[in-house]
Amino acid sequence: MTTPSELRLLPWSGPGDKPCYLSTDDPAGYMSRLADGIEAVQLSTASELVEEASEALDNQDTSIDEMRCLITELTGALRDVFRIATSRGRLLATSDPRESAY
Structure with missing residues (x-):
């Protein structure tokens, strides 16, 4: 039986x-590659939202409705990034440290 620490959080x-x-x-199987691709899109989206938030904060004309929308999108992106960090942390904890390249 596979333990939860050996599973990848998708x-x-x-x-x-x-x-x-x-x-x-x-790790090169279809589902692993699909998850990697989705994570890459999620991280890219989060990066774009951080830039957008910085610009909105600098712009005195940004409306409350625009800020609420941005906060909603940032919350979703932060949730995605947190899930990725949790997943990768689990993968690091179960990997063999002798296999990592420095």
Whole structure:
């Protein structure tokens, strides 16, 4: 039986907003690559939102409605980034330190 520490937390949720996990020995498999691609998109989106937020904060003409919309988008992006960090932290904790390249 695979323990939770050996599972990869995927960058999407299942029904009822429950976490989804992947159990595989193939980090280059289809589902692993799909998860990697989605994580890359999520990180890129978060980066773009940080830039947009910086510009909005500098702009005195940014409306309250625009700020609320931006905060909503930033909250979702932060949730995605936190999930990615949690997933990668678990992967690091279960990997063999002798395999990492410096």
